[in-house]
Amino acid sequence: MGMVQHIETAFSARTDKVVSALVAGLEREFGRGAAEGLARHFLNAEEVDFRWDGRSEERWLGIHEDPDGAGFQLDRVAICGCLDGEWFTAIMFADGEGNAHGMTGCRVARDRMEARDGMIHAH
Template identity: 80%
Template sequence: MMGTIAKEIIMGMYRHIETAFDGSRDKVVSALVAGLEREFGRGAAEGLARHFLDAEEVDFRWDARSEERWLGAYECPEDAEFELDRVAICGRLDGEWFTAIMLVDGEGNAHGMTGCRAARDRTGARDGMLDAH
């Protein structure tokens, strides 16, 4: 598990998750492709990885986050089984920086995403996370 450092800022609480990325391909996608190569062979891994990324985008973006900032409680319907929080994140997935708003339960599991934007670089992604409301 990656180490975390909690920091308090004026706009709310945010947490730095990880600082190092290994080149053009990020750790989440590298792990996915490696696992698919072991199971299905090198030729099929890249195509299958794209399908997995599309189908499970919420989970992959949550796992690829480098920082997060709690935005507040999500207004769930009254008949909802549990409460969710809105969490702004930034990170890098498949070589591209992004900012997203995630719906997360009390156990730290992502249940949805209400928006996602691409960013030019880490600074742009981080600024997008800090500006989210």
């Protein structure tokens, strides 16, 4: 059975820190009017990284071996979190240094409890 790990710095119950930081940076660079539209573009283009950064908990599922035999291994990790005001559960591939390399599925949840339940029961 996997152990659940809380990610304290990634989530605040009052704000979505990942999206807030993205919008703030875009506002400084491009102005308030362009920031929201650009944020949507970045969120869509870099979904894997933003979901990984938006996780509040994670659970290790096992090793994912490269099917092409290139000799590298990634960890399969179930996560739950909140991104852009929406709770989610996802299965991610991450390296040993904590960097996300892909996502095999993501499901939106009604609330934190449903997202956490999805993470706990992921396989």
